[in-house]
Amino acid sequence: MTTDAKIHTLVITGGHGFEGEPFWEMFNSFANFSYDTAVFPDAFKYLNVESAKNYDVLVFYDMWQEITVDQQTAYLELLRHGKPIVYLHHALISFPEWEEFNQIVGGVWKRGKGTVKHNVQYTIQIADPSHPVTKGIQDFEIEDETYGNFDANPNVHVLLKAEHPESAPVIGWTHRYGDSQIVYIQLGHDGLAYGNPGYRQLVNQGMRWVVAAGN
Numbered sequence: 001m002t003t004d005a006k007i008h009t010l011v012i013t014g015g016h017g018f019e020g021e022p023f024w025e026m027f028n029s030f031a032n033f034s035y036d037t038a039v040f041p042d043a044f045k046y047l048n049v050e051s052a053k054n055y056d057v058l059v060f061y062d063m064w065q066e067i068t069v070d071q072q073t074a075y076l077e078l079l080r081h082g083k084p085i086v087y088l089h090h091a092l093i094s095f096p097e098w099e100e101f102n103q104i105v106g107g108v109w110k111r112g113k114g115t116v117k118h119n120v121q122y123t124i125q126i127a128d129p130s131h132p133v134t135k136g137i138q139d140f141e142i143e144d145e146t147y148g149n150f151d152a153n154p155n156v157h158v159l160l161k162a163e164h165p166e167s168a169p170v171i172g173w174t175h176r177y178g179d180s181q182i183v184y185i186q187l188g189h190d191g192l193a194y195g196n197p198g199y200r201q202l203v204n205q206g207m208r209w210v211v212a213a214g215n
């Protein structure tokens with residue numbers, strides 16, 4: 001599959017509020033793209049090999065906390081089968097009791113250690129401009145919520161960086177878990193991010209690349 005092929009996505013939310021209208025407007029703006037939506041806990045019914053097979057890529061913009069052992073088993077099976085995934089923003093903070101989730105998303109934000117700050121004006125640095133996820137994107141300014149004091153796992157391929165006291169230095173990456181290609185983008189708290197052209201391009205290229213890389 002090429003990176004401009006038509007892709008069909010499942011966008012999963014739940015466990016954290018967000019500005020719906022500008023969020024969905026971002027997805028509506030993408031060409032060669034269609035999507036369905038699901039909300040936790042109902043979204044668990046899609047998180048198995050059979051039910052997810054109609055989707056090229058799963059996008060998580062949730063912050064759901066609870067997951068049963070059976071749900072973990074089905075989720076891990078999906079990753080073993082190579083389902084491409086993009087995690088956005090507070091999806092990093094999902095399933096805090098499920099240790100393996102840190103390996104899946106590729107980083108860890110710990111309660112009592114990690115920090116958040118709203119409406120920070122800062123520069124997103126493209127760490128690897130030759131990567132398909134960041135291709136054509138220059139360093140850009142954004143007003144968004146930063147997460148500080150969280151760690152990307154050492155094995156991830158770094159895509160985005162920041163130099164700001166309220167932000168962790170590594171804020172976007174890709175890696176593989178099981179057979180799944182995964183992208184995490186820390187940005188994306190509200191309409192200020194969803195409307196930012198740099199952010200839109202990252203989300204769009206991120207989804208397309210995890211699909212292309214998995215084929």
Ligand SMILES: [Zn+2]
Nearest residue numbers: 090145188189
């Ligand atoms: Zn947020």
